[in-house]
Amino acid sequence: MENHTYSEHVLQLEGLKVTNQSSYPAFIFILVIYIFTMVANISLTVLISMERILHQPMYILLCNMHLNDALNITTVIPRVLSDILKASADRYITYVECATQAFFGHFFSTNAHTILMIMAFDSLSIRLSRCRSQVINPFCDNPSLFKLSCDNLFINQIYGLFFTAVFLIASMGSVALTYISIAIVCVRSKSKSLNSKALQTCSTHLAVYFIMLMTSFVIVFLHRYPQWSNHRTVASIMFPLVPPCLNPIIYGLQSKDIRTLVVQIIKSKTVSLTVR
Numbered sequence: 625m626e627n628h629t630y631s632e633h634v635l636q637l638e639g640l641k642v643t644n645q646s647s648y649p650a651f652i653f654i655l656v657i658y659i660f661t662m663v664a665n666i667s668l669t670v671l672i673s674m675e676r677i678l679h680q681p682m683y684i685l686l687c688n689m690h691l692n693d694a695l696n697i698t699t700v701i702p703r704v705l706s707d708i709l710k711a712s713a714d715r716y717i718t719y720v721e722c723a724t725q726a727f728f729g730h731f732f733s734t735n736a737h738t739i740l741m742i743m744a745f746d747s748l749s750i751r752l753s754r755c756r757s758q759v760i761n762p763f764c765d766n767p768s769l770f771k772l773s774c775d776n777l778f779i780n781q782i783y784g785l786f787f788t789a790v791f792l793i794a795s796m797g798s799v800a801l802t803y804i805s806i807a808i809v810c811v812r813s814k815s816k817s818l819n820s821k822a823l824q825t826c827s828t829h830l831a832v833y834f835i836m837l838m839t840s841f842v843i844v845f846l847h848r849y850p851q852w853s854n855h856r857t858v859a860s861i862m863f864p865l866v867p868p869c870l871n872p873i874i875y876g877l878q879s880k881d882i883r884t885l886v887v888q889i890i891k892s893k894t895v896s897l898t899v900r
Contacts, residue, residue: 635722635772636758637715639707641857651708654861657869658701664872665690668882675885683882686875689739693868696732699725700763700864707762722764729765729864733840736867737795740833760853762860767844799833828878832871839863 642650672678672687703725707715717725761768803826810819839862846856876882 633719634757635717635719636713637707637717637764638758638760638762638857639710639712639715640704640762640861641854642708647708651705654701654708654865655705657865658697658705661697661865661869661872662694664876665694665868668872668876669694671882671885671889678881678885683879685739686879689736689875690872692732692735692739693871696729696736697864697868699728699732700861704762704861717759717764722759723769725764726769729763733863736836740795740799740829740836762857763864765860796837799830803830824878828874832867832874835870836863836867839866 640650669687669690672683672690703717755774756772759768760771806822806826810822813819839859842859843856843863846852846859849856876886
């Protein structure tokens with residue numbers, strides 16, 4: 625697209641690159657995952673909020689994480705779903721909507737990192753001039769907004785890299801130090817039950833943490849290589865879609881208290897239906 629200043633505050637989204645034949649299967653697939661993620665995360669949020677037995681620090685953090693995941697996926701996926709069924713030339717978004725989506729996307733992602741850092745301890749955008757109007761991404765984030773500008777973004781890129789590096793170093797450093805401390809305690813301890821419980825809790829937390837890190841790293845890496853735009857498009861959807869979908873499964877299955885309460889609720893519903 626040629627470079628010139630646009631008076632309109634309207635941008636064109638790249639959207640998911642799917643063929644006409646695969647647009648409906650892709651729509652149904654993403655919609656099913658979105659509905660499951662919303663139901664699972666909201667159900668666990670309500671369950672933890674209502675059951676007094678779960679009013680403990682770890683479960684309060686889980687409640688915040690599930691609520692954050694539901695809000696995070698809602699920031700991105702509904703818009704992606706609506707654009708899948710549109711022609712690529714009709715995928716428009718206003719600059720204000722784009723900047724708002726980017727802000728909340730990064731806000732909820734930062735929240736997710738912060739919550740996971742706190743859980744580890746518990747176990748022991750600038751407005752720029754624009755000369756382009758196409759967002760090269762299925763949804764709006766900071767890198768795609770920066771690509772709209774023809775200004776010199778060296779300072780912005782340095783700031784973004786510095787903030788990302790500091791935040792990731794703090795995130796990974798705090799998690800690493802915490803689990804090294806837990807590992808030392810486990811090595812010194814002769815209690816098999818304590819070590820087994822620590823291993824179960826830590827492995828679950830680390831699995832969620834590494835899934836989130838890997839999906840975010842892939843997106844940051846692929847943003848630097850335009851020739852891999854198809855891979856980046858798929859990867860960009862994985863970050864807001866996969867972790868929120870897996871978190872309720874991983875933590876719901878891992879927590880004995882949550883499993884017990886869910887089974888009790890299902891049994892009580894079954895009994896009430898049988899009586900009727």
